[in-house]
Amino acid sequence: MNRRDFLASAGLVPALASAQQGVSSDPPVMRMTAGPAPTIALNHLGFTPKARKLLIVRLTGRTAPPQFTIRDISFPLKPFSLTLPLKPAPRGDFGDHLIGDFTELERAGQYRIFLPDEHSVPFFVRDDAWRRTLPKPVSYFHAQRCGVEVPNVHPACHLDDARRRDNGQHLDVTGGWHDAGDVRKGMSQTMANGFGLMHLARNLGEKWDLVGSGLKVLLDEMRWGNTYFLKMQDTDGLVWGGTEGEAGGNNTGNNWTDNQIGTADDRFIIWRKSGNVQANWVTLQAMVAQAFQAADASYAQRCLEAGLRCRRAAGVPSGPGENAGELAWWTLADLELWRATQQVSWADSAAAMAGRLLALQATDYVGSQKSIRGFWPMGRTAGAPDAPGAGPGGRYPGAASFQNDAHSAVPGHAMMELIEAFPKHPDAQKWREAMRMHLEEFVVPLCGRSVYRIMPSGLFFGSPTKEHYRPLEGELTYRYFMPARADGQWQGLTAHLESWAFMLAKAARAFERPEYRDLAWRQMEWVMGANPFGACLMTGEGARNPYPLSYFVGVIVGGLMNGVAGNADDEPILNFDGGIDWHTNEYWSPHVGYYLAAVSELETGGRG
Numbered sequence: 001m002n003r004r005d006f007l008a009s010a011g012l013v014p015a016l017a018s019a020q021q022g023v024s025s026d027p028p029v030m031r032m033t034a035g036p037a038p039t040i041a042l043n044h045l046g047f048t049p050k051a052r053k054l055l056i057v058r059l060t061g062r063t064a065p066p067q068f069t070i071r072d073i074s075f076p077l078k079p080f081s082l083t084l085p086l087k088p089a090p091r092g093d094f095g096d097h098l099i100g101d102f103t104e105l106e107r108a109g110q111y112r113i114f115l116p117d118e119h120s121v122p123f124f125v126r127d128d129a130w131r132r133t134l135p136k137p138v139s140y141f142h143a144q145r146c147g148v149e150v151p152n153v154h155p156a157c158h159l160d161d162a163r164r165r166d167n168g169q170h171l172d173v174t175g176g177w178h179d180a181g182d183v184r185k186g187m188s189q190t191m192a193n194g195f196g197l198m199h200l201a202r203n204l205g206e207k208w209d210l211v212g213s214g215l216k217v218l219l220d221e222m223r224w225g226n227t228y229f230l231k232m233q234d235t236d237g238l239v240w241g242g243t244e245g246e247a248g249g250n251n252t253g254n255n256w257t258d259n260q261i262g263t264a265d266d267r268f269i270i271w272r273k274s275g276n277v278q279a280n281w282v283t284l285q286a287m288v289a290q291a292f293q294a295a296d297a298s299y300a301q302r303c304l305e306a307g308l309r310c311r312r313a314a315g316v317p318s319g320p321g322e323n324a325g326e327l328a329w330w331t332l333a334d335l336e337l338w339r340a341t342q343q344v345s346w347a348d349s350a351a352a353m354a355g356r357l358l359a360l361q362a363t364d365y366v367g368s369q370k371s372i373r374g375f376w377p378m379g380r381t382a383g384a385p386d387a388p389g390a391g392p393g394g395r396y397p398g399a400a401s402f403q404n405d406a407h408s409a410v411p412g413h414a415m416m417e418l419i420e421a422f423p424k425h426p427d428a429q430k431w432r433e434a435m436r437m438h439l440e441e442f443v444v445p446l447c448g449r450s451v452y453r454i455m456p457s458g459l460f461f462g463s464p465t466k467e468h469y470r471p472l473e474g475e476l477t478y479r480y481f482m483p484a485r486a487d488g489q490w491q492g493l494t495a496h497l498e499s500w501a502f503m504l505a506k507a508a509r510a511f512e513r514p515e516y517r518d519l520a521w522r523q524m525e526w527v528m529g530a531n532p533f534g535a536c537l538m539t540g541e542g543a544r545n546p547y548p549l550s551y552f553v554g555v556i557v558g559g560l561m562n563g564v565a566g567n568a569d570d571e572p573i574l575n576f577d578g579g580i581d582w583h584t585n586e587y588w589s590p591h592v593g594y595y596l597a598a599v600s601e602l603e604t605g606g607r608g
């Protein structure tokens with residue numbers, strides 16, 4: 001796919017605003033500095049009463065205020081205020097900052113923080129500060145339904161989906177969800193919606209929505225999406241990659257159609273059956289089977305059987321499939337099949353997959369340094385970038401650690417699920433040790449590089465593209481944001497941060513380490529406003545929302561944007577010019593799916 005070309009052809013890419021920095025092939029957003037620049041970085045939703053509460057203030061050459069004041073702003077006004085010190089944060093990336101700790105504020109209320117020359121957006125301290133947002137992202141999926149009229153969003157669409165790529169014959173694959181700001185229906189992308197719904201249902205059950213709408217809302221939405229996912233299984237048991245495509249043979253196409261089967265604008269089925277899609281699909285069907293067991297046992301059985309058929313057809317991944325991402329997904333797939341069937345053979349298979357995943361972990365130091373290890377590599381060896389997407393022409397050339405724009409924490413996530421499911425397994429101690437190294441010798445030190453505590457995109461060897469890579473140790477470098485001068489397909493990393501939050505929340509519970517939980521919250525706080533733009537990236541929450549790139553239906557409440565990305569200097573960028581830039585502003589399924597997964601996971605771990 002090449003969205004940039006598509007947007008250029010649609011006249012959506014503006015003329016270069018300025019050529020003062022960067023190289024001429026960099027898109028304008030990499031050179032733009034316009035947009036809000038508050039010095040206060042604080043999430044816009046607020047905090048649960050027992051949570052760690054930190055205020056970050058950027059020092060932009062002005063005199064450092066020595067203190068900050070928090071005032072209760074809810075009506076009727078109360079004379080409550082709290083003044084606390086602001087201290088210099090230890091020197092880190094993104095410049096100099098002050099930090100204020102107001103963890104002691106447990107009193108419920110709506111507040112604002114005041115500095116001498118600036119104040120924060122209003123935020124809450126209350127038990128449901130984050131939980132109350134959950135219905136909005138769920139409603140986002142409803143608005144993204146394809147193959148049906150969604151009142152106030154769009155008329156019935158794509159009733160002519162789609163054509164077989166091999167023989168042109170029509171095959172009914174209507175339904176599902178539009179993936180993003182566009183109307184395509186990629187499988188690995190839109191299945192992220194399903195994972196979000198299933199984790200939400202699993203973590204919070206009937207009480208996911210505080211008004212008591214119950215599980216039915218989640219199950220109905222899941223069934224809507226899954227009807228399409230089930231149609232995408234070929235007779236050989238394997239699953240196609242999605243629905244989009246043009247007659248010309250590529251899959252970049254993106255348009256409303258005339259809803260008439262057999263006319264020239266019918267879309268195509270993506271014919272490729274990648275290993276990742278199979279592993280995602282089996283995992284999802286096994287989770288759906290568990291979630292529907294009580295409400296509709298025969299549907300649950302149908303999904304389980306379809307999942308087993310795909311699992312058998314896919315076999316055991318080998319060759320290029322043997323990378324950390326795909327092995328992690330197969331570990332999850334077999335674990336969920338065990339949960340759905342209670343057959344020991346699936347538990348054994350999950351443990352065997354985890355063994356292969358562990359064999360890939362970089363337990364030795366690579367890159368002439370002795371402080372960072374325990375990460376997973378992009379490819380089959382820790383010392384070389386030999387995986388798809390890591391080599392020349394890929395998104396992450398020269399990558400040392402596993403990186404992904406959506407599922408970047410999935411190797412650790414799979415290990416945490418196993419530790420949770422089989423605490424007494426003979427290998428459990430080995431799994432725990434692997435995760436201890438992953439967390440303590442990779443995740444925690446990397447997050448410690450900036451006052452925001454966000455997880456960088458990942459590690460690299462040296463400077464594989466012509467832009468800035470931050471020195472770490474030895475030959476290892478890192479970037480917070482995807483390389484912007486690699487293949488042009490860089491984007492903001494909202495889902496990446498949420499994926500780490502989801503994994504860290506699990507680790508906090510399993511290892512009884514509240515500091516992992518604090519770190520999980522910090523990833524989520526960046527997405528919801530504690531970033532250098534003071535921008536909340538969910539439509540319908542917080543302030544300073546950029547306009548989304550959503551050129552078919554406009555804003556959708558609960559939608560999350562790609563979000564903050566980086567320029568060639570790895571400094572944060574975010575487009576505020578009307579949503580014309582997909583890199584930072586486009587809605588995308590994985591952001592919304594992981595939001596539900598991470599927040600619901602954090603909500604299960606007790607307050608704070």
Ligand SMILES: [Zn+2]
Pocket residue numbers: 145146147157158178183
């Ligand atoms: Zn549609």
